[in-house]
Amino acid sequence: MHDRKLDGFAQWLLVLPPDHGASRKPLLAGKTTHCTCSVRQTQLLIGRFTWGKQTTLEFMHVRFCLGHFLLFLIKKMWDEFDALEQYTRKNSLEIHGIPENLYTDPESVVLKVASAINVAIKPEEIEISHKLQRAKKGCRPIIAKFCSHKTKAKLYKERTKLRNVKVSDIFESYASAIEAREGIFINENLTSYRRHIVDKASQMKKTQIFTSVWTLDGRIFVKCSPDDRPIRILSEEDLEDFR
Numbered sequence: 001m002h003d004r005k006l007d008g009f010a011q012w013l014l015v016l017p018p019d020h021g022a023s024r025k026p027l028l029a030g031k032t033t034h035c036t037c038s039v040r041q042t043q044l045l046i047g048r049f050t051w052g053k054q055t056t057l058e059f060m061h062v063r064f065c066l067g068h069f070l071l072f073l074i075k076k077m078w079d080e081f082d083a084l085e086q087y088t089r090k091n092s093l094e095i096h097g098i099p100e101n102l103y104t105d106p107e108s109v110v111l112k113v114a115s116a117i118n119v120a121i122k123p124e125e126i127e128i129s130h131k132l133q134r135a136k137k138g139c140r141p142i143i144a145k146f147c148s149h150k151t152k153a154k155l156y157k158e159r160t161k162l163r164n165v166k167v168s169d170i171f172e173s174y175a176s177a178i179e180a181r182e183g184i185f186i187n188e189n190l191t192s193y194r195r196h197i198v199d200k201a202s203q204m205k206k207t208q209i210f211t212s213v214w215t216l217d218g219r220i221f222v223k224c225s226p227d228d229r230p231i232r233i234l235s236e237e238d239l240e241d242f243r
Helices: 004-014 018-028 039-048 056-087 106-116 149-157 159-164 192-206 236-240
Strands: 092-096 126-131 142-146 185-188 212-216 219-223 231-233
Touching: 056 192, 092 106, 092 149, 106 126, 106 142, 142 149, 149 159, 149 185, 159 185, 185 212, 192 212, 192 219, 192 236
Parallel strands: none
Antiparallel strands: 092 142, 092 185, 126 142, 212 219, 219 231
């Protein structure tokens, strides 16, 4: 998700040359108080730096701090970009598990699924609906963007009722003998980064690290046991704390 050129440059700034290994200890210990990614501290550090008259250790110190600062800016930029992208998806849901040969109009599927779990939705409450292109296996999901967040939230809240709903309950012509194993389910429409985190957390659920994984308005939550309080996951690194 990060810009590889900027990320690579920042990592280069953090690397000390082999011939200055003796300087590594003081550089990484007492002399790294400025490497806290603070804008003001970095400005003060550069302001005190006399270009052309610096010692090797002073030069490496500035380079090291600039590397930390650049990494901080890159992460901050992508976090803000991801949050903005997720905000544009706040009224959208994905419906998975409906064979494509059973319908021609995605909107009719949205209405049928909503009706199957007793959620009243009118056609005029759906802004747009269509099939998503991504499908590694099985049928392509349907994405529906609703005119209001209230309508989206109403349908998403009742999604667990789909555990008791089969495709043949919605489409009578569909033979129950070939019922899809995965069933029907509704997901929020997440950014690729957040979807990657959810996929990783779901894999950890299979190994019993988590008992549940879910999202709410684009925020990712997990539980380690049914009685635990929900834990919000902000990044992929947060998952490493549970391994």
